[in-house]
Amino acid sequence: MCGIVGLFLKDKALEADLGALTAGMLATMCERGPDSAGFAVYGAAKDGKAKITLQSPNPDADFDGLAKKVEKAVDSSVKLDVRATHAVLSCKASEADAVRAALGEIVPSVRVMGTGNAIEIYKEVGYPTDVAKRFDLKRMSGTHAIGHTRMATESAVTTLGAHPFSTGPDQCLVHNGSLSNHNNLRRSLIHDGMSFETDNDSEVAAAYLTWRMKQGLDLGQALEKSLEDLDGFFTFVVGTKTGFGVVRDPIACKPAVLAETDDYVAFGSEYRALAGLPGIDNAKVWEPEPATVYFWER
Amino acid sequence: MTYHNPPTTPRKSSVFDDYTLSEIRRAAETGIYDIRGAGAKRKVPHFDDLLFLGASMSRYPLEGYRERCSTEVVLGTRYAKTPIRLKIPITIAGMSFGSLSAQAKEALGRGANMAGTSTTTGDGGMTPEERGHSKTLVYQYLPSRYGMNPDDLRKADAIEIVVGQGAKPGGGGMLLGQKISDRVAEMRTLPKGIDQRSACRHPDWTGPDDLEIKILELREITDWEKPIYIKIGGSRPYYDVALAVKAGADVVVVDGMQGGTAATQEVFIEHVGQPTLACIRPAVQALQDLGMHRKVQLIVSGGIRNGADAAKALALGADAVSIGTAALVALGDNDPALEAEYRKLNTTAGAYDDWHEGRDPAGITTQDGALAERLDPVRAGRRLANYLKVMTLELQTIARAAGHNHVHNLEPEDLCALTIEAAAMARVPLAGTSWIPGTSKF
Amino acid sequence: MATIDLAITPLRALNENLHALSNGTNDTEWDVLNPEGRHAVAVGLDAPVTVHVHGPVGYYCAGMNKQASVIVHGSAGPGTAENMMSGRVVVKGDASQYAGATGRGGLLVIEGNASSRCGISMKGIDILVRGNIGHMSAFMAQSGNLVVLGDAGDALGDSIYEARLFVRGTVKSLGADCIEKEMRPEHHALLADLLEKAGVTDVETRAFRRYGSARKLYNFDIDNADAY
Structure with missing residues (x-):
């Protein structure tokens, strides 16, 4: 039960403002989800490079000198940008698996929040505006971003239980609602080799989409399939390296508003999340139809 | 030598017992699921499976008729400008005008007034009679919104947002055509004589994030004066109570599966929801985990029958209990004196539960003018007051025997359990042991 | 002021x-x-x-x-304007879901589009939407009038009781027990009055179709079980 915001830029000129715009949107959704918050920012993708977002319960100890230790282990240069409890480690894409293995050895308490070419994920327990401030969301830039404020229903209020959930490279999902068949689905996905960090229903939805995309479907097709296989109430907003999608369950009770201009596509759980966007007064604003996949790709 | 088989006694199936067989025949004949009133009738672990330890040497009892044992309770201390103050921690649960006659509603109000407690409206709006006869009246805000209006909202002393009910968590109510009289039809803006299906979800919000905004609206309309209760059925009490608190409740009401209903499917009543006993500790745990126990008050209902049940619910962490079925019995429901009339309805006193048919010989669950006239609201109200006072005396007797000067000081450590099931559900030790199944080793 | x-x-x-x-x-x-x-x-x-x-x-x-x-x-x-009793509420832009839910009286005018569940459980209110309405509108609508100048989404008037629905555009689908009904002179008169009250002068009542309850679900019948 939560608040969702999302912003997918079409106009390059806005990319420097992505973080500031997203932070403004996220701040309007605090009451919908006061327990924790998180956001995924897509940007600064460099060919041949990988970004690994790390989270640590003891960032001072774990991140201190970590870049050097990893470089020594994999014999390749890496870069570490620390933001509060999180850090983004950049390395050669070809070294990403070796780096992840080395991290597990060197700092076992560090968790990988997401990996990919463009994605960075930040999430923490706390009031959403505080979380955004902690990570300095305002100053981030990029092509698209998805944010979430959480009011936990059945699973625990923890950093890992916060959204977005990333279960595949450059993929992320946020959710408002409550799934009613996630336990069975989790068991069958585990049987098919997926792994889970939490007991959260939304992580099952994220893993389901990753599993479908591993079978060769694109995000839009995976979302179509989710309408058959997921039961319960949901509004999902999902991101990939170049895409942005929205889908609501067939009953479509949980609130959702989309806005589109020549410059961007924006999503908000409530209209007020969109009210501060440039040119919103002349945007096409509508509520997504039930059981209908909306998908934009650059 | 001749040989013959000795006869065996005819043996009936324990699976296909007489009741089951009759239900299959009934369904085959009528083509409709069985609808009835009241709560779960099956045997489930209940308060009878718990005992109080009492005081002797390690604890000292209070003197029964001299040393004070308080019973007051204040509900709605979190946000409301005017919390509700009751003399006793036993309230009257929501029952609608429509399901009950106007006389029965009046009697409930009279009895509650005399005993110093509150009564509650139901799925049908507030009648002037019940407002007039109830000193403290809780107004239910239900998915159907029958009779809902801001004037009555402001006349109420508290507002109870009904999310669920123990008899049917996840389901809506129904009122069959027989009971839709002219007055009921008018109050509910529906044609006379049709079956009413009440919705299972509220029409304009879904989930705790939306509920928080709905509560803001209700508080703004009533200028933050009135306590807001949230009533839930006993399905997932830990999560649901935590979410009710997060959504902004002043008071949470948890109704277990023995809680009654005016009418719903039998399959719902008997097969959905948890026993009241199993709901209390998870609900209290949720409040404790949020640091809200005693700050957001917890009312427990569903099968409360006497002062001992109330004492046990309070010991497990409730702030108050609520009664529905027991209150109707106090008014005169299912009285053996009416046995001849129950026989005409193919039932017997103590088993009459076709409340939805509106033919109640006691004049309580009916809209038939002649039947309703049989209930004298003054006398029935007196009976309810007597019963509430007896319950209170019983509750105080137990609290004093356990050494408490206020009933809210009862605690789980005052209890032991007679069965392993009850010990596990109530999280108190099995009698004679220190074993709490699921939390400690034998 | x-x-x-x-x-x-x-x-x-x-x-x-x-x-x-x-x-x-x-x-x-x-x-x-x-x-x-x-x-x-x-x-x-x-x-x-x-x-x-x-x-x-x-x-x-x-x-x-x-x-x-x-x-x-x-x-x-x-x-x-949920549960509106009387008076008048006008939304110059769009309205989200549940507009006019359980309303008992008064007039709600939405000059843009209304989303899903417009007029859900309405109990006497009059609602006029200049644009379109979303799915499940007038679900369990008990009484009152819903006038839509644009199109209606899926399952219009599902489980409707005695409310009247007037739609000028297309209806994607009708809900259980909702049927099209004849526009008799009294309905034209009623609709003309509603349009006038809402300040709509550029539309004729002839352009509308009327929908309401088939009243088949009013009393339970096992042969209608699929519709419940």
């Missing part, structure tokens, strides 16, 4: 001021600035005053309104 700027004044003070008004008040015109999507703006009014809200509002704007006119110069969130 009184002005309240919600960027400065708390919502509580706005509603408190509006609740203090009574019949015969001289403060009959109010302007509310910077609502910025706030919830519960101008709820529970009970006086013949006019409140102009300049900007978008959140959930339940003008909820349970009596007597007052509330005009939203912007879009409105879920549950606009």
